[in-house]
Amino acid sequence: MMGKGKPSQKSASSFSLKGTFIAVMLLGVFILASWFGAYALFIAR
Template sequence: MSQNKPDKETSDHASYSLKGTFISVMLVGAFIIVSWAGVYGLFISR
């Protein structure tokens, strides 16, 4: 059994850029906040 494979996977994952993931999470978060604000606004207006 070789112990080199986990080291290689770790080094490959370390080289990935997470900028796209961060932007996606921020967009989903913004959508949730806007949706919540819209529903809250409807609730208050009634």
């Protein structure tokens, strides 16, 4: 499925989840930005 590379048998918890963490934090920033954007529009009206 995922091209080259042999799946290792290492335990899942031994892998870093740094990419996941950055991805979800970006998602959080997006939520904050859009909410405060809408709130600003609400206040301006």
